[in-house]
Amino acid sequence: MKIEKNKKKRNAPKKPQTRTQPENISLLERCDNYLKQKQNLWFPVIMTISLITAVLLYDPRVSEGGDDSAYIVLAIEFLNEFKFANYQGPLYPVMLSLIYAIVGMSLKAFKLFSMLSMLACIYLMYRTFKDRIPATLLFAMLLLTSINSHVLYFASQTYSEAFYMLMQSLLMFLFFKFFVDNEKDYDFMSTEGLKKHLLIATVLLGAILTRTVGYTLLLAIVGYFAVYRQWKNLAWSLATFIVCFAAYQLLINLIWSDLQLQASAQANSLMNKDFYRPELGREDLSGFIVRFIKNSDQYISRFFMVMLGLRTTFTSEGFFVETKSVITIFLYLLGLTALFFSYKENKFMFFSGVTTGIFLIVTFTVLQTHWNQFRLIVPVFPMMLLLLFSGVYYILKIQKLQKLQLLFFAPAALIFFTSLSDSFDAFSKTRKLKDEFSGLSPDWFNYAKASEWVANNLPEDALVASRKPSISTIYGKGRKFQGIFSVRSGNFDAFFERWKADSVDYSIIPLSSLSEQSYNVLLGRIEARLLLDNLFYFAVKDRDFLQQFSEHFDNVEIIESPKIFESHIALAGSQRAIYYADSLLAPLRNRNVTHILTANLRLNPNIKDGNIINTVERTVIYIHDKYPNIFHRLVQIGAPDNEPAEIYLINWEMAE
Secondary structure, three states: OOOHHHHHHHOOOOOOOOOOOOOOOHHHHHHHHHHHHHHHHHHHHHHHHHHHHHOOOOOOOOOOOOOOOHHHHHHHHHHOOOOOOOOOOOOHHHHHHHHHHHHHHHHHHHHHHHHHHHHHHHHHHHHHHHHOOHHHHHHHHHHHHHHHHHHHHHHHHOOOHHHHHHHHHHHHHHHHHHHHHHOOOOOOOOOHHHHHHHHHHHHHHHHHHHOOHHHHHHHHHHHHHHHHHHHHHHHHHHHHHHHHHHHHHHHHHHHHOOOOHHHHHHHHOEEEOOOOOHOOOOOHHHHHHHHHHHHHHHHHHHHHHHHHHOOOOOOOOEEOOOOOOOOHHHHHHHHHHHHHHHHHHOHHHHHHHHHHHHHHHHHHHHHHOOOOOOOHHHHHHHHHHHHHHHHHHHHHHHHHHHHHHHHHHHHHHHHHHHHHHHHEEEEEEEOOOOOOOOOOOHHHHHHHHHHHHHHHHOOOOOOOOEEHHHHHHHHHHOOOEEEEOOOOOOOOHOOOOHHHHEEEEEEEEEHHHOOOHHHHHHOOOOOEEEEEEEEEEEEOEEEEEEOOOOOOOOOOEOOOOOHHHHHHHHHHOEOOOOOOHHHHHHHHHOOOOOOOOOOOOOOOOOOOOOOOOOHHHHHHHHHHOOOOOOOEEEEEEOOOOOOOEEEEEEHHHHHH
């Protein structure tokens, strides 16, 4: 009877259990609990939103920046010429070369790879932070990222941002799983520790080979182990990375013996005061501090706020909106507050905050202030959101402030609707884009059409030099173009010292003192063009010619003494340069360039004011000084008053 009674009890229907929450649970905790219980429902919704946003933002064009086109060109060169692109992150072009090998020159296929990388990144971010940070923070970050047109723009571009974000997310996922979840400081003889550190080092190397800024991930890992005094893990991480990097470099040197280290190649140019004008000298410590301050204002108070939908990028006149240091300082303080709380409350949040902070500090310190490209902070945009919202979250978790927790949702809602509005505006623009020429301003349309003209009209062995050779290649149906990225200058001081030593007799003529007629008479006799601040001077060797045609130079200042010219130098600032026509011709001759494409690419893309990116045009003019008959115009694309592009044939016999 007793057994039967117990059996009946076991078989009795169970009473339904109801989940009750303590009355004193806070609003944010309630939200955390709800989202954690329903995360398997809401995450697929966010992934669907991300996919829809990426598809609606699809852009069939290549961008005006040129880096996205450059990656495609590097992929083609890697496959066709086995040329390894060590200057820019080489891993991404290698990945694109695999696609090129399968489907050929297909922008759609390249862009699809970016879209898949971005979606995989969002998925990995979810897996990385799931059940490790408060669900409210996780889903706020994911939702605001999934509707952000500035981030999802890169899902249909061939920039490396999407792929780098994927590599970054993969590294964080593995790092959390291996080292933050269990907090084990592995012994040096541990096989398990060796395997985990080697895998982390391999993924880290992949991130660095995608973008050099990936070195900040190494700094974040080292910093994390140092803060939490995991000295063995710190040593393991450095040792395994050095081994992986050395093995990679050895392999590369065996195959391509003349390659320079990726980081050193870029750092050499970044150390210059001006990336494109090395003659201006190297940056000093105070210059890097100024870079950090200016870039902080530009990227945080302007571009980050634009990405949140809280500011517009340009004024009605087409200029960048002004920076606001008060916004920069406030967000820095909020970020530091988040780091302080997360150090005590959540190691996963702390590591992501350290990663974000190091990325921004390094980026703002080394980048030239005039680059102004919001894409440079896109890789850490989701984590910037996470860091800043966590600062608000932890402040409102303080006992005395818990009644104000509703305030957490106010900025989240504001950013949601402003970002959604920006995305709808972007959707309406992309819907109008039918092909790769759609929506281009006249300067870029004419440049693209001129590149296409090259493919349709010049022989296969013709090589055309242009300012944006990668873009020319895309519009030129895969034709190779030669880049002219800077105007090579000579040694001004060496020139002046030779002149003072009487080894060469020069006559120096200020450009400002020449009329158009006297300048035309002087053409072909100009040895070099000198620059002091914003004033140009011509160096002429043929004094007999100046005397023979003296009637054309009656009112022209002619300086024949180095001492007199030294007074002009003393009045000028630090900017000094000299440009020799033969030095500018030499690299074109060495690369067998046959034609040059000139254009009127706007310096400010929003303003048609005549200020252009004039690197190629300056090169042509300085060569023309000495060799006035070397260039023969073949075609002009676009009306003379509508930012035309032109193709010139180089008559090399005129430079003999």
